[in-house]
Amino acid sequence: MKVRLVKDDINSNYKVSLDDISKEKDFIKILEDYNIKYKKTEYFKDFFMYKLLNINSKFIMILQERASNYIKYIEPVSIYSLPIQIDDINGEVPIIYPEENKNYITLGVLDNGIAHIKYLDPWIKKVHTRFLKKDTSTTHGTFVSGIALYGDKLENREMVKNEGFYLLDATVLSSTTIEEDELLQNIALAIKENYKKVKIWNLSLSVKIGIEEDTFSDFGVLLDHLQKTYGVLIFKSAGNGGNFMKRKPKGKLYHGSDSLLAIIVGAINNERYASNYSRVGLGPKGTIKPDLASYGGDLLLGDSGEMIMKGVKSFSRDGNLASSSGTSFATARVSSLATIIYQHICKDFKDFSDFNPILLKALIIHSAKNTDRNLSMEEVGYGIPATSAKILSYFKNENIKIFNGVMEKYQEIELNGSFFEYKKDIKVKITLVYDTEFDYLQSGEYIKSDIKIKDFSENGRNLTRKFEAKLARNKKIVLYSDSDIKKNFTLIVEKID
Structure with missing residues (x-):
């Protein structure tokens, strides 16, 4: 039984996973005996999590005494928010529009919403949300989507060889914080309700707990189950860390970035080094994670201890050009790459029966190369993928x-x-x-x-x-x-x- 406590042992929400699900009734009885409020979330059959509300180490000690033989772990529920810095900058790029009578596939953007600005509105095919518009911030999702569609044009260099495709705005995060169980449930519902039309998904969100050496996280397991069950391919960000501000080594990949079927993406900077904030692998049991890397900008420690951002370009929710840094934005380039490749080889634009996530993953990984800085696999996986045109040339x-x-x-x-x-x-x-x-x-x-x-x-x-x-x-x-x-x-x- 693994136990992780919050700092200063203040009352908090904890999640509990059971090793032996046949003991579930015994576990519930203990909670009821001590009047502990709880919530059960079942992600799929026999895979569930209990959230215990407002407890501390005193009750955890009781669980250790009475249930340690069938509890796998107890740890704080991760709270997710988007403390992202997006700065408006000067400039603009030409708007691209869908061509008449041309088939496009759709990239699903699991995020905090996409603003209907002039650059993106022509491409937003559908909105999937359980939040009111007033409760949706659209900051991060707009920036991600801008890179997916306009990344090369914004940076004035060819990294993906961008083309147009539709977007599904799958809003799984509101403008406020959200706890892990609700976020994961929102992701699962978005994919379950849209998988027949959307096969490629960008997930630039993380639950901010480092991965384990020997155990795959609930988030990672859920992502693998969703991809197996619904025949989709997920591109997931490696996660950002601030250890460079304390002159400490980089932290491990976040939970969810240990998904084996998903393609996990780290970030490199303009100098072709791994970005200071880009978290590192390997995955549990020595699995190769991250899989790839792409350009995500950099964050630096200034002489006076301040953070300096050398960001990538995209759009703010107000429709202006903007700058920010993160593995989120490296991920958007690679999910865009996969979408374009599939758009070219897809024959069934109605039911997408010819979608092959294993083929797409193999093509992109095969094309990947390390930078001339000879970065470690823990930083960038197999390296930086080639452009869509280069990968499509493999077929000839x-x-x-x-x-x-x-x-x-x-x-x-x-x-x-x-x-x-x-x-x-x-x-x-x-x-x-x-x-x-x-x-x-x-x-x-x-x-x-x-x-x-x-x-x-x-x-x-x-x-x-x-x-x-x-x-x-x-x-x-x-x-x-x-x-x-x-x-x-x-x-x-x-x-x-």
Whole structure:
């Protein structure tokens, strides 16, 4: 039983997770015996959280005495707010409009709302909210959406090769603070009610608790469950930290950024270093997190102890150009990239039956490269992805083979002799991405079944593998697994010099 207390042990709301759900009635009886007010939130079957209201260590000691054998953890409920600095700046960019008779797909923006300013209004397809307009601030969501649609134009450089697409304003956060259970429930409902039309989601919000070494967070587990259940792909920010202001090392990724199916995005600055505030991995059990990084601006410690912002450009809710910094905005670039790629390869603009999140994830990760600063995987994952045009060129590149399939315990991939140019061996870059079943209750291994690549990549359990190797002409690529659980996979093999 893990226990984390609030500072100074003041009365607060705590969340409790049970290791043994068969003991739920016993747990409730203890709460009722001591007149503890509580709220249960069930995110999906058998995965729930109890929020205990206004308690302190005295009652937690009682739980330790009476229920430690079936409680997994007790910790403070995280309260989320958006203490973001957005500064208006001078300038403007041309407004882009949807073309008549052209099909567009929709990016879902899970945030605090999108303002209907002139730059964004033509693209807002739908609003999903449970908040009154007067209770919605639209600051952060507007800035995120501006980068998703106009990022390259605003910075006057090509990072994504932006194109237009529709936006779903999924307002999951009001202008005030919100507790973790309500935020997670709002995210789940937004995806559940819109997944048939919206397949790619930008989630630039975090619950501000650092991830664990061995346990996946409730937030991360929920995001994995939503993606498996509804067939969507989520892009999640790594989270921002202020340790640089105290000259301390960077903090760990926030809860939610340990989701294995989501693409987690950190931030780099103009000098191609990881941004001071961008939180770091790896994920629980050595999993690769963050997955990628992109340009998010920088925050610096000034000589007088003040914070200096060297921000990226987007829009304020008043429709002006504005500046801010954060992994939120790096994430918006990468979710935009995925949306554009899918918009080009999508054939079914009605039901989106051809959506393949594993393929999209593999394409983007395969394209990613480290900066010339040789940053660590803990900072930027696989690196900074290529533009949409570069990634789309893979489909016509004779040096690249893309294999999509379903496997259980064993799969052979054979490349014909012409791919090798009939040489004895060639140097290749290989990327494997797959999905699997998860043990959401974490009674055993969270990743129930992994895929390894014989003789090339066999260490660890992770849903992504990327490496360079020499491949002999007569050697098949052998994928194997430790169980017969069916797994969708994409394997990309690129011949390199």
